[in-house]
Amino acid sequence: MRSPVVVMGVSGSGKSTVGAALAQRLRVPFADADDFHPAENIAKMSAGQPLDDNDRGPWLESIGAWLADHGTGGVMSCSALKRDYRDRLREHAPTTLFAHLAGSVDVISRRQASRPGHFMPPALLASQFETLEPLTADENGLTVDVDQSVDAIVDELVASLPDGPSPHDSTPATEEK
Ligand SMILES: Nc1ncnc2c1ncn2[C@@H]1O[C@H](COP(=O)(O)OP(=O)(O)OP(=O)(O)O)[C@@H](O)[C@H]1O
Numbered sequence: 105m106r107s108p109v110v111v112m113g114v115s116g117s118g119k120s121t122v123g124a125a126l127a128q129r130l131r132v133p134f135a136d137a138d139d140f141h142p143a144e145n146i147a148k149m150s151a152g153q154p155l156d157d158n159d160r161g162p163w164l165e166s167i168g169a170w171l172a173d174h175g176t177g178g179v180m181s182c183s184a185l186k187r188d189y190r191d192r193l194r195e196h197a198p199t200t201l202f203a204h205l206a207g208s209v210d211v212i213s214r215r216q217a218s219r220p221g222h223f224m225p226p227a228l229l230a231s232q233f234e235t236l237e238p239l240t241a242d243e244n245g246l247t248v249d250v251d252q253s254v255d256a257i258v259d260e261l262v263a264s265l266p267d268g269p270s271p272h273d274s275t276p277a278t279e280e281k
């Protein structure tokens with residue numbers, strides 16, 4: 105793995121779960137963009153208000169800095185909903201690969217609703233889908249269906265990495281002797 109990976113998608117699509125599992129599989133550092141939000145952003149979302157471009161600006165800058173620091177390998181879970189946001193991240197780390205966890209409102213809202221103790225109100229899911237601009241053909245990325253197990257998603261991502269699995273990548277537990 106020679107580029108950072110951003111696992112992107114709407115709230116509840118599985119970014120944190122899949123991102124952590126992917127980083128573990130690749131044996132590279134992992135970070136969750138939720139941990140980079142300033143307190144005001146968390147307070148705003150917790151109060152049921154979607155973030156706007158201004159709220160996301162400084163947050164994207166700090167995520168971009170992390171990606172630049174992990175240019176030879178790292179996984180970041182970040183919504184990265186708009187093309188413009190991804191362009192800003194690419195300004196910091198041009199080789200970043202974006203992995204979009206895509207799924208239906210139905211599947212993702214069920215997962216979000218059954219997740220205990222998270223600050224993000226399920227009512228904000230509609231605005232997440234409205235804001236989402238899927239990857240386009242000219243972006244370095246791939247789209248994965250979330251309606252499968254975490255292991256299957258990670259398998260698909262690893263197989264699709266342009267560099268292929270690096271010599272340091274671990275094999276899935278089921279294949280270990
Ligand atoms: N492939 C999957 N199959 C079944 N459950 C899943 C899958 N991926 C994630 N989940 C579950 O769905 C819920 C949402 O996942 P997760 O918190 O990782 O999403 P997220 O995109 O990081 O959300 P947010 O951006 O709101 O933090 C969690 O309860 C998680 O355990």
Ligand SMILES: O=C(O)[C@H](O)[C@@H](O)[C@H](O)[C@H](O)CO
Pocket residue numbers: 114115116137138155160182183184185224232
């Ligand atoms: O861009 C955004 O609106 C935010 O990143 C949200 O997506 C949340 O931080 C995340 O999904 C937590 O639930």
